[in-house]
Amino acid sequence: MENKLFQTLNEAQRHLDAGFAHLPAHPVPALDEAASTILQQVATRLRDNYPYAHPLYAGQMLKPPHPIARAAYALAMSVNPNNHALDGGRASSAMEVEAVAALAKMFDWPQHLGHLSSGGTFANLEALWAAGQLRPGKAIAASDQAHYTHSRISSVLGLSFVTVPSDTDGRMDLTALEHLLATQAIGTVVVTLGTTAIGSVDPLDQILTLQKKHNFRIHVDAAYGGYFTLAGNLSRETRAAFDAIPHADSLVIDPHKHGLQPYGCGCILFRDPTIGRLYKHDSPYTYFSSKDLHLGEISLECSRAGASAVALWATQQLLPYTHGGAFAQGLESGHTAALNLYELLVKSPHFFTPSTPPQLDIVFWTPSAATPEASSVFAQAIFDESAQNDLHLALAQLPTHFFSPDKWKDREINDEKSTVTCLRSVLMKPEHLLWLDHIWQRLDAAAVQVTTVNTSTEPA
Incomplete structure (x- = not known):
């Protein structure tokens, strides 16, 4: 399996190199005997791990990347693109736009604004940052089973944070939530579709009903569970929560969890594309080669690995997001x-x-x-x-x-x-x-x- 992977990668690398064959030759550092010895040491050190890729590893959220994601990532690393600006990653930026659009389509968001990130933590940071801009002076609320990153990020952003108790199934308690909403102090509710501890799914469909009454933003943290919107064997109440995603305001999903991607690859999506106005800034040295949108213009994160976008795009071509696929x-x-x-x-x-x-x-x-x-x-x-x-x-x-x-x-x-x-x-x-x-x-x-x-x- 590994030999076939490297053979396929080698063939693709030759094809990529041929695209630059017209350039004058230049020296490339070679891996000598000393480098080989070091790599053997690296391999020995890496054996000091649990067997994450094996089915008998059934512990934490560690899913091996698909071979095509590994190969595409390695191939892109020979270019080492930076998707902050088109100057640093033209092809990979285009692939990122397409890959993010595929994620948005999976959630029935034909109109969206979004980009990849280094992971769910930074993606959630952008969502809560936007929430603070749109609901100034209002608090962020999340279940006591929500990821701890939300309270930490709120503190970093200077936003008040309120914990909502969970019920006996680990889902946000709606009675407790409505009592909080009645205070008019809550600007955004974080709804978790798949908690990292037990995989519980907050009742998004019912929380949307509360939104009509209390006027707050809904951010869906689907970093872990988001891809299950494609699953056809969910319970009725779980299915109802996922089917309500198109009505949320923002969403985070991590392709490096169920999306078969290497770390780190997260994604932030906003349903309203005009959120881009919040990111407005000037850069005198990065946005000069094109008048087209640069991903860095809609991201708080600057340098980002273009290889992540390439790997995700390639995986989506092989394994598209289709029900029953x-x-x-x-x-x-x-x-x-x-x-x-x-x-x-x-x-x-x-x-x-x-x-x-x-x-x-x-x-x-x-x-x-x-x-x-x-x-x-x-x-x-x-x-x-x-x-x-x-x-x-x-x-x-x-x-x-x-x-x-x-x-x-x-x-x-x-x-x-x-x-x-x-x-x-x-x-x-x-x-x-x-x-x-x-x-x-x-x-x-x-x-x-x-x-x-x-x-x-x-x-x-």
Whole structure:
């Protein structure tokens, strides 16, 4: 597989080089024996990683880039374009415009303003910056399960930030939100379609109803979950939230998560193209070769890797964003894998599960025990034991109210601040569905081993 990748890349590189063959020859630094030795050291150092690309890595949001994205990125790096201005990346800037338009079309936004960014954090920064400009003196509100970047960015921008409690399914509590909106202090509500902890989807369709009454902006943080708008196997309420995206004011999505791209590749989209007026600035040295729009004129970020745009564009050509297509089927496979794992966990005597199945492809659970503290200890032990058997999961500290009150004998039911350490799995690789039996066998064996050891060490 790797040999074929490099062979294809080598052929494309020769084709690219032929386009500049008319220029006088110039010396290019060669990689000598010393460089080869260093690269061997690099390879050795890089082995000190979890096997992120393997299906048995089922922990954090780490999805390997598609081979065509790797190849296109490497090919573009021989030019090393900078998509801040057309002077630094003419072809890659055009490809970025097309790639961003494909993302906007996926969300039914024929009119839009947007660009790629180094990731979701900077993309969200631009969205909240624009929100502050359009709703001066008003606060930003987001769920307590929203990404921490929103409170951090609000602080950086000097904007007030308000946390909205979540319900027992990890979604924004609408009653609490409406109480906040009644104060007229909220200018923008961040709606998360796929929280990074548990993959919960805020009810955007219902929040839009509140918008008509209270007049606030809606920013959708779909950095993780945005691509699931293409999935055909979502629950009715989850589907309703995604179908409401065309009515939001701004949106962030990360192609370097489910979009099969290398880090970092995020995207900010505004539904109203006139938002571009907020970016107005002068540059005496970068915008001189063309009167066409430079991406740097609609971005707070300056230098940006044009190679990211090239890689995304190439991937979109191979795997277009169509309902029922190969790309959408990969998302559906991840969701099915999550649902199937959830059912196995529900039937197991070793684990406690939340009362509702996963909305996207993230599953979380905690070991059965008398108290949340004991469950937390077992979670760490099972995490370690699974890793010994090459199954790599993740840990998350989550509210106990995500679980039914009857799960623990000793628990303050009304203690909303109580937390428990959970095991967590992001089944975002299409291959995870085929590997689910292997994953479950290792997880079940780890639970049995930890339970056996714990029982044998208890005092008589």
